[in-house]
Structure formats: structure tokens, C-alpha cells
Amino acid sequence: MSNFMQTQKQILGKLGEDIACNFLRKKGLKILARNIKTGRFGELDIIARDKRELVFIEVKTKSNDQLGEPEEEFNFFKKKKFYRAIQNYLWKNPSDNWRVDLIAINFSAPGGEKFDLKHYQNISLSTDFV
Numbered sequence: 001m002s003n004f005m006q007t008q009k010q011i012l013g014k015l016g017e018d019i020a021c022n023f024l025r026k027k028g029l030k031i032l033a034r035n036i037k038t039g040r041f042g043e044l045d046i047i048a049r050d051k052r053e054l055v056f057i058e059v060k061t062k063s064n065d066q067l068g069e070p071e072e073e074f075n076f077f078k079k080k081k082f083y084r085a086i087q088n089y090l091w092k093n094p095s096d097n098w099r100v101d102l103i104a105i106n107f108s109a110p111g112g113e114k115f116d117l118k119h120y121q122n123i124s125l126s127t128d129f130v
Helices: 008-026 076-092
Strands: 030-037 043-050 053-063 098-107 115-120
Touching (some): 008 030, 008 053, 043 076, 053 076
Parallel strands (some): 053 098
Antiparallel strands (some): 098 115
16 A cells, blocks of 8 residues: 555544644644654644734544544544643643643535534643653
């Protein structure tokens, strides 16, 4: 299999991130970076700026043929990994004013024509695991 071939999940994920970026721009946020790799800590989907606040955005995308809601995928273990990725990023790019948002996108039609988008702002990442 070629490295250039993408899985359906990767294609759906990229489409979801593109939609999320457009949504955030319309809300006045400035997209600073996408798909930031933090080594063993994972990846940050979107980093944006909302006025003076740095925003780390996790995007969860599902199609209607998959069970459950996209936001259910952002479980304890993924939050733990996401928190560590943020800490790694902030260690290299210090900022005292930041938050975490989650964008959940559920496609109801193939090809991305119809979808539901939910934006959860300033979500809590439990620090019990630090």
C-alpha cells in the first residue's frame, strides 16, 4: 500500500478539520496551526487565537454509519494524551492564557453535504492524571 493512500477515516477527519477551521474563522478566531505533532504526546488538531486567548481545538468527526456521538470519542485516555500534547506545546511556546475546545461533527450524508456541528468551548481536561 502506498504512503499516499488515505483511509476513509483519514479523509473524513481532514474534511471535519476543514469544516471546523471555516466555522472558527467565521466566529472570528484566527487559525495559527493545524496538525501539530508533539512527538510521543500525539497531535494537536487546531491551534487558534480568540482575541488574546490561545485555543487548542480537538476535532472529532463521524459519519452516520458509525455508532455513538463524535464527542464520546474524546474519552479519558484521549483527554490525557491531549493534555500532555498541550503541555509539550506550551513548554516550547509559553502562554498563560489558553483554553481547550472540542468540535464534534457528525455527517448525515456521504460527501460532506449535510452534517451537524457542535462546538464545546472551554472544556475541562481533568488534571487527575497529571
